[in-house]
Amino acid sequence: xxxxxxxxxxxxxxxxxxxxxxxxxxxxxxxxxxxxxxxxxxxxxxxxxxxxxxxxxxxxxxxxxxxxxxxxxxxxxxxxxxxxxxxxxxxxxxxxxxxxxxxxxxxxxxxxxxxxxxxxxxxxxxxxxxxxxxxxxxxxxxxxxxxxxxxxxxxxxxxxxxxxxxxxxxxxxxxxxxxxxxxxxxxxxxxxxxxxxxxxxxxxxxxxxxxxxxxxxxxxxxxxxxxxxxxxxxxxxxxxxxxxxxxxxxxxxxxxxxxxxxxxxxxxxxxxxxxxxxxxxxxxxxxxxxxxxxxxxxxxxxxxxxxxxxxxxxxxxxxxxxxxxxxxxxxxxxxxxxxxxxxxxxxxxxxxxxxxxxxxxxxxxxxxxxxxxxxxxxxxxxxxxxxxxxxxxxxxxxxxxxxxxxxxxxxxxxxxxxxxxxxxxxxx
Amino acid sequence: xxxxxxxxxxxxxxxxxxxxxxxxxxxxxxxxxxxxxxxxxxxxxxxxxxxxxxxxxxxxxxxxxxxxxxxxxxxxxxxxxxxxxxxxxxxxxxxxxxxxxxxxxxxxxxxxxxxxxxxxxxxxxxxxxxxxxxxxxxxxxxxxxxxxxxxxxxxxxxxxxxxxxxxxxxxxxxxxxxxxxxxxxxxxxxxxxxxxxxxxxxxxxxxxxxxxxxxxxxxxxxxxxxxxxxxxxxxxxxxxxxxxxxxxxxxxxxxxxxxxxxxxxxxxxxxxxxxxxxxxxxxxxxxxxxxxxxxxxxxxxxxxxxxxxxxxxxxxxxxxxxxxxxxxxxxxxxxxxxxxxxxxxxxxxxxxxxxxxxxxxxxxxxxxxxxxxxxxxxxxxxxxxxxxxxxxxxxxxxxxxxxxxxxxxxxxxxxxxxxxxxxxxxxxx
Numbered sequence: 072x073x074x075x076x077x078x079x080x081x082x083x084x085x086x087x088x089x090x091x092x093x094x095x096x097x098x099x100x101x102x103x104x105x106x107x108x109x110x111x112x113x114x115x116x117x118x119x120x121x122x123x124x125x126x127x128x129x130x131x132x133x134x135x136x137x138x139x140x141x142x143x144x145x146x147x148x149x150x151x152x153x154x155x156x157x158x159x160x161x162x163x164x165x166x167x168x169x170x171x172x173x174x175x176x177x178x179x180x181x182x183x184x185x186x187x188x189x190x191x192x193x194x195x196x197x198x199x200x201x202x203x204x205x206x207x208x209x210x211x212x213x214x215x216x217x218x219x220x221x222x223x224x225x226x227x228x229x230x231x232x233x234x235x236x237x238x239x240x241x242x243x244x245x246x247x248x249x250x251x252x253x254x255x256x257x258x259x260x261x262x263x264x265x266x267x268x269x270x271x272x273x274x275x276x277x278x279x280x281x282x283x284x285x286x287x288x289x290x291x292x293x294x295x296x297x298x299x300x301x302x303x304x305x306x307x308x309x310x311x312x313x314x315x316x317x318x319x320x321x322x323x324x325x326x327x328x329x330x331x332x333x334x335x336x337x338x339x340x341x342x343x344x345x346x347x348x349x350x351x352x353x354x355x356x357x358x359x360x361x362x363x364x365x366x367x368x369x370x371x372x373x374x375x376x377x378x379x380x381x382x383x384x385x386x387x388x389x390x391x392x393x394x395x396x397x398x399x400x401x402x403x404x405x406x407x408x409x410x411x412x413x414x415x416x417x418x419x420x421x422x423x424x425x426x427x428x429x430x431x432x433x434x435x436x437x438x439x440x441x442x443x444x445x446x447x448x449x450x451x452x453x454x455x456x457x458x459x460x461x462x463x464x465x466x467x468x469x470x471x472x473x474x475x476x477x478x479x480x481x482x483x484x485x486x487x488x489x490x491x492x493x494x495x496x497x498x499x
Numbered sequence: 500x501x502x503x504x505x506x507x508x509x510x511x512x513x514x515x516x517x518x519x520x521x522x523x524x525x526x527x528x529x530x531x532x533x534x535x536x537x538x539x540x541x542x543x544x545x546x547x548x549x550x551x552x553x554x555x556x557x558x559x560x561x562x563x564x565x566x567x568x569x570x571x572x573x574x575x576x577x578x579x580x581x582x583x584x585x586x587x588x589x590x591x592x593x594x595x596x597x598x599x600x601x602x603x604x605x606x607x608x609x610x611x612x613x614x615x616x617x618x619x620x621x622x623x624x625x626x627x628x629x630x631x632x633x634x635x636x637x638x639x640x641x642x643x644x645x646x647x648x649x650x651x652x653x654x655x656x657x658x659x660x661x662x663x664x665x666x667x668x669x670x671x672x673x674x675x676x677x678x679x680x681x682x683x684x685x686x687x688x689x690x691x692x693x694x695x696x697x698x699x700x701x702x703x704x705x706x707x708x709x710x711x712x713x714x715x716x717x718x719x720x721x722x723x724x725x726x727x728x729x730x731x732x733x734x735x736x737x738x739x740x741x742x743x744x745x746x747x748x749x750x751x752x753x754x755x756x757x758x759x760x761x762x763x764x765x766x767x768x769x770x771x772x773x774x775x776x777x778x779x780x781x782x783x784x785x786x787x788x789x790x791x792x793x794x795x796x797x798x799x800x801x802x803x804x805x806x807x808x809x810x811x812x813x814x815x816x817x818x819x820x821x822x823x824x825x826x827x828x829x830x831x832x833x834x835x836x837x838x839x840x841x842x843x844x845x846x847x848x849x850x851x852x853x854x855x856x857x858x859x860x861x862x863x864x865x866x867x868x869x870x871x872x873x874x875x876x877x878x879x880x881x882x883x884x885x886x887x888x889x890x891x892x893x894x895x896x897x898x899x900x901x902x903x904x905x906x907x908x909x910x911x912x913x914x915x916x917x918x919x920x921x922x923x924x925x926x927x928x
Contacts, residue, residue, distance in 0.1 A: 155617040158583040159590060163626055189583040198591055 074098055075476075076114050077452070080122035083460060085129040085428040085443035087421065090460055095127060097450040100479035105446055120485055122454055125473055128424070129442050130174025130451035131466070132431020133202075133392035133405050135317055135340035138164045138190060139182035139232075140396025144356040146267065149182050149232050150220060157183060161190045164396070165201030167403045171469060174451035174477045175435050177340075178207035179296060179317060179393070180258040182232040188253045200482055203435060203451075205256060208249035209234045210298060211242065211284065212260040216275045217267055217298060233260060239283040246287040256294045256315065259284060261304035265366040266349065271300035272321055274307070285311045300371070302326045309333055315434070317393065318342060319382070320375035327378070331385040338434045341379055342393020343411050344400055346372040353399040379416045389416070390434055391427050406466035413463060420463045450479040500908065501546050502526045505881070508550035511888065512873040513557040513857035515850055518889065523555055525879040528908035533875055548914055550883055553902055556853070557871055558602025558880035559895070560860020561630075561821035561834050563746055563769035566592045566618060567610035567660075568825025572785040574648060574695075577610050577660050585611060589618045592831050593629030598898060599832045602880035602906045603864045605769075606635035607725060607746060607822070608686040610660040616681045628911065631864060631880070633684060636677035637662045638727060639670065639713065640688040644704040645695050645727065661688060667712040674716040684723040684744065687713055689733035693796040694774065700729035700800050701750055703736065714740045729800070731755050738762055744863070746771060746822065748811070749804035756807070760814040767863045770808050771822020772840045773829040775801050785827055809846045817859050818845065820852070835895040842892065849889050879908040 075097045082093045084105070094112045096104040106112050138161040141149055152160065161181075168176055181187035187206035194201035210218040210233040218233020228235065234249075236242045246257050261276050263269030288295050296315035299305050305322040307313070309329040316339045322330065330337060350368040351360055363369060382389055391408035395401065409427060412418040418426070432442025440449050454474035457465035465471050475483040503525040510533065511518045524532040524545065566589040569577055580588065589609075596604055609615035615634035622629040638661040640646035646661020656663065662677075664670045674685055689705050691698030698704065717724050718741075725744035726737040734748050738758045745768045751759070759766065778787050779797045792798070812818050820837035824830065838856060841847040847855070861871020870878050883903035886894035894900045904912040 153613065153617075154582050155586045155613050156621075158586045159617065159621050159626060162587060162590070185581065185583050189581075189587065193584075193587050198587060 074116070075118045075120060076112050077120045077122055077127050077454065078112070078114070079109055080125060080127040080454065081458070082444060083126055083128040083424065084445065085425065086445070087425060087429070090126065090458070095444060095452070097452070097476070097479055100450055102444060102446055102448050102450050105444055120454070120474070122473075126455040126458055127444065128453050128455060128459065129428040129431075129444055130202075130453055130475070130477060131172050131406070131427040132175035132177070132390070132435060132442065133168060133173045133395075134177045134315075134338065134390035134431065134434050135179045135342050135393035136168070136176040137179055137181070137394065137396050138176075138402075139180075139186050140394070140402070142396055142398060142401045144353075144398040146220060146232060150230055154183055157186060158189060161186050162193065162199045162201070164402050165190055165194060165199060165204070168405075169200055169202050169475060169477060169482050170472070171403045171406065172453045172455075172466060172472050172475055173202050173405060174453075174475070175203040175431055175441065177205050177296075177315070177392070177434055178256065179340075180207045180210040180233075180298075182209065184209060184234070184249070185252050191255075192253075202477065203441075205435065206254050207296065208246075208252075208254045208257045210258050210260045211236055211245055213237060213275050213280070215269075217260045217262075217264045217269055236280065239277075239279045242280045242283045243287055246284050250287065250291050250293065254293065256296045257284060257288050258296045258298070259313070260298040261307050262299050262301040262318070264298070264300065265368055265371065271318075271367060271371055272302070274301045274303040276307070278307070281307055281311050281313075285313065305330065309337070312336065314338060315340065318375070320346070320371050320378060322378050322382075327381055327385060327387075330382070330387055334385070334387045338388050338390055338430070339379075339382060340390045340393050340434075341375060343375065343379070343415060344405075344407050345394035345397075346375055347411060347415070348400040356398050358399070376415050383416060383418065383422075388430050388433065389426060390430050391423070403469075404467065406463075409463040409466060420460050423463050424459055450476055452476040454485060500527060501544060502531070503905075503908075504545040504547045505555050505883065506547055506549055508553060508555040508883065509887070510873055511554050511556040511853065513854060513861075513871055514874075515854050515858070518554065518887075520552075523873060523881070525881070525905070525908055528879055530873060530875055530877050530879050533873055548883070548903065550902075554884040554887055555873065556882050556884060556888065557857040557861075557873055558630075558882055558904070558906060559600050559835070559856040560603035560605070560819070560864060560871065561596060561601045561824075562605045562744075562767065562819035562860065562863050563607045563771050563822030564596070564604040565607055565609070565823065565825050566604075566831075567614050568823075568831075570825055570827055570830045572827040574660055578648060578658055582611055585614060586617060589614050590621065590627045590629070592825070593618055593622060593627060593632070595832050596630050596834075597628055597904060597906065597911050599834065600882045600895060600901050600904055601630050601834065602882075602904070603631040603860055603870065605633050605744070605821070605863055606684065607769075608635045608638040608661075608727075610637065612637060612662070612677070613680050619683075620681075630906065631870075633864065634682050635725070636674075636680075636682045636685050638686050638688045639664060639673055641665060641704050641709070644698045644702075645688045645690075645692045664709065667706075667708045670709045670712050671716055674713050678716065678720050678722060682722065684725050685713060685717045686725050686727070687742070688727040689736055690728050690730040690747075692727070692729060693800060694778075696795070699796055700747075701731075701796075703730045703732040705736070707736065707740075710736060710740045714742065734759070738766070743767065744769065747804075748807055749775075749800050751803075751807040751810070756810050756814065759811055759816050763814070763816045767817050767819055767859070768808070768811060769819045769822050769863075770804060771837075772804065772844065773836060774823045774826070775804060776840065776844075777826075777828040781828060805844050808844075812845055812847060812851075817862065818855060819859050819863060820856050832898075833896065835892070838892045838895065849892055852892060853888060879905055881905040883914060
C-alpha cells in the first residue's frame with residue numbers, strides 16, 4: 072500500500088471550499104496529512120507525485136449503477152447473455168468504472184439473482200479490480216410491470232431481468248432470497264417506464280407488497296431502492312421509508328413536500344442522462360427523437376428538469392449516475408451526469424462535484440470517512456489534468472484521468488518515462 | 500506495436516539444440532529473425548530488451564489443464580462453488596498460468612458445462628488475460644464412475660463435476676450439447692481413479708458402443724477426443740477408437756505399448772503425475788498418510804506409471820507435462836514441477852523435458868508449424884528466464900525468475916525498467 076505524497080496539486084477537497092494549491096500525504100489506505108502551499112510535508116522515504124498543477128479530488132460515486140446492463144440497444148439483449156458471460160462482463164465493467172474515476176458505485180439492480188453480490192465480493196477479496204460497491208437485488212416487480220419480459224408462449228422467469236412477484240407472501244419469499252444471497256439493497260419497481268410500453272406514471276405495486284418488502288429488509292438492516300418515476304410512486308417511497316429514489320420525474324408539490332420533510336433520510340438519483348440520450352441521441356439505434364417523443368420521453372425530460380430543479384432548491388440530495396449501460400449511453404461515460412446537472416438542473420459546477428463526492432460518501436453510508444480529502448479519510452483520489460470547477464466536462468475525458476487511487480492503492484498510476492534498467496528497455 | 504529486439508540472450512529454441520547466444524527480433528505477433536550474432540544497428544525503431552545473458556525460450560504448454568479445479572482437497576468443494584464464482588475463479592486461474600510462463604494450455608475437462616468455452620472466448624476477445632487455450636467439455640462418465648458425485652438422496656446432475664450418461668444415445672446427446680457450446684475437445688472418463696474408492700484406477704467403465712458414438716460425433720465436427728485412462732484396458736480402448744489425447748496411461752502391457760508406439764505420430768500422452776506423487780509422499784498435509792495412500796493404490800500405480808511412461812518415452816511416444824494441478828496438494832501455478840518429475844522418474848534429460856513443454860506443446864496445440872519453437876516465422880510466445888533451465892529446471896517454478904512473458908507478440912509481463920523523472924515524476928525522495 073501507498074506511502075505517497077502528492078505535491079504541487081490543486082486540491083478540490085470535497086468540503087465545498089474553493090480549490091487551493093497544496094499537498095496530500097497518503098499512508099496505507101488513509102489520508103494522513105493535508106497541507107496548503109508546497110514543501111510543507113517532509114517527503115523523505117516517500118514516493119512523491121509531482122502533480123505539476125493538476126487537480127487532486129476525491130474519487131467519484133455513481134449512485135445508480137447497473138453493471139449487468141451490457142451496452143446493447145435493448146433489454147432483451149441483457150437476458151440473452153448467459154450467466155457465465157454475464158459475470159465476466161460485470162467484472163469487466165466494474166474495472167471500467169474505476170478506470171474512469173468512479174471509486175464508489177451504488178448498485179441499482181442486477182439482471183440475474185447473484186451477479187451483483189458476486190462482483191462485490193470478488194472486488195472486496197481483491198480478485199478483480201473495481202470500485203467500492205454496494206450490491207443490489209434484481210428489480211422486484213409485478214406481472215406486467217417493468218422488468219417482466221416473459222411472453223405468453225415463453226413464460227420462463229429467466230427471460231426477466233426482474234423478479235416477478237404477486238402478493239405480499241411471494242414478495243417476502245423473494246426478498247428473503249436476495250437477503251440470503253447478501254445484497255446491500257433490495258430494489259422495487261414502483262412505476263412504469265416508457266421504453267417498455269408502460270407509462271412512467273403507472274404505479275402498479277400494492278401497499279401490502281411494499282410494506283412486506285420493507286419489513287423484511289429492515290430485519291437485516293439493509294436498505295431499499297425504488298424505480299419511481301410517477302408522483303404516486305415517489306410518495307410510496309417516502310411513506311415506506313425507501314431510502315434511495317431513482318428518477319422521481321413526476322413528483323408533484325405534495326410529493327416534494329413529503330420528500331423535503333424527510334430529506335435527511337432520502338437520496339434521489341434521477342439518471343437524467345437516460346432521459347436526455349433516449350430523447351435526443353438514440354437515432355442510431357432506431358429511436359429517433361420523434362419516436363422518443365411519441366413514447367413520452369420528451370415530456371418526461373421536461374417535467375423531470377422542473378421537478379429536480381425544485382428539489383435542488385429545497386435541499387433534497389440529488390446524486391449523479393443512472394442507467395448507463397445501453398448502446399446510446401454506455402458504461403464509463405457516467406461523468407456526463409455532472410455536466411447535465413449544470414446544464415439542465417441549475418447546479419453550479421461546485422454543487423455538481425459535491426454531489427459526486429461528498430454526497431456520494433453519504434449514500435455509501437460512510438459520510439465520515441469517504442468523499443473528501445481530509446485527514447483520516449479513506450484515500451480514494453483522482454489526479455485530473457484540468458480544473459473541474461471551471462469545467463466539469465474534463466472528468467469525461469479518460470486521458471485527463473492521470474491517476475486513480477482507491478483505498479490507498481493506485482489503480483491507475485501516473486505515467487513515468489522509462490529509463491534504462493538492468494533489462495534496459497529503450498527505443499533504439 | 501513496435502518491433503521488439505531481444506539482444507544478448509541465450510536462446511533455448513525448443514528444438515532440442517543446445518542454447519546459443521544471439522538476438523531475436525519480434526515483429527507484430529511473430530518471430531521475424533533469429534540471429535546468432537548481435538545485430539545492433541539493424542533494428543531501428545524497435546524496443547530493445549538487453550537480456551544481459553538471460554535465457555530466452557518458447558512459452559510453455561500445459562497439456563492437461565483444469566482451470567475449474569479450485570485448489571481444494573476434494574471434489575466436493577469444486578461442485579459447491581456456484582457458477583458465477585466459478586467463472587471468476589477460472590478467469591483468475593487463467594491469468595495465473597500466464598503469470599507462470601504457460602502461454603498455452605490444453606483444457607482437460609471443466610466442472611460445469613460452459614466454463615471452459617466461456618474462458619477461452621473471453622481470452623480470445625481480450626476481455627481477460629490468459630494463455631492460448633483449447634476448451635474442454637465436462638468429463639463424460641457413466642453412473643458410478645469417476646465424475647459421478649451424486650448421492651442416493653441427492654440425485655441432481657449439478658452435483659457432479661462430470662456429465663453422467665447411460666448408453667450410446669445419451670452419449671450422442673451429451674456430446675452434441677458440448678459441441679454446440681463450442682468445445683475443442685470431448686473428454687471421456689474411460690477408467691476409474693484411485694482417488695475415488697468406488698472406482699479404482701484399474702477399473703474400466705465405458706462400453707465400446709458409448710465410446711464409438713462419442714468419437715463419431717466429435718469427428719463430425721472435426722474436434723478431438725481426450726480420455727481419462729489409467730487402466731490398461733482403457734488405454735487400448737482409447738487407441739482402438741481413435742482418441743488423440745490420453746491422460747495418465749499408468750497401467751500398460753506390451754500390447755498397449757505396441758499400440759501406443761504404432762500411433763505415436765497421432766497421439767499425445769499427458770500423465771499428470773502430481774496426484775500420485777503428492778498423495779503418496781506429501782499427503783499428510785491433507786490427512787492422507789503414506790499408509791492410506793498406499794492403501795488407496797498409489798504405490799502400485801506409481802510403479803506401474805513409471806514403467807509405462809519410461810517405456811513410452813523410449814519408444815518415442817510424445818509424453819507431455821501438465822496435469823491435475825488445482826488441488827490443495829498441487830495448486831495451480833506449480834505445474835512446472837512436472838518437468839522435474841519427468842527427469843526424476845521417467846528418464847528424461849532436462850532438454851527432453853523442455854522440448855516436451857515447448858515443441859510438443861506446439862504440436863498438441865495443433866500448431867506444430869507455428870508454435871513451440873523460437874524460429875523465424877513462428878508465433879512470438881516467449882519467456883525471458885533469469886537462469887539456465889537446463890542446469891536447473893526449478894527456475895521455471897519461480898515467478899520472479901520469469902523476467903518477461905510474451906504471448907502472441909504482446910508482453911504479458913514486461914521486463915522491469917528503472918523509473919526516471921517525467922512530468923508526473925514518480926521518485927523516491
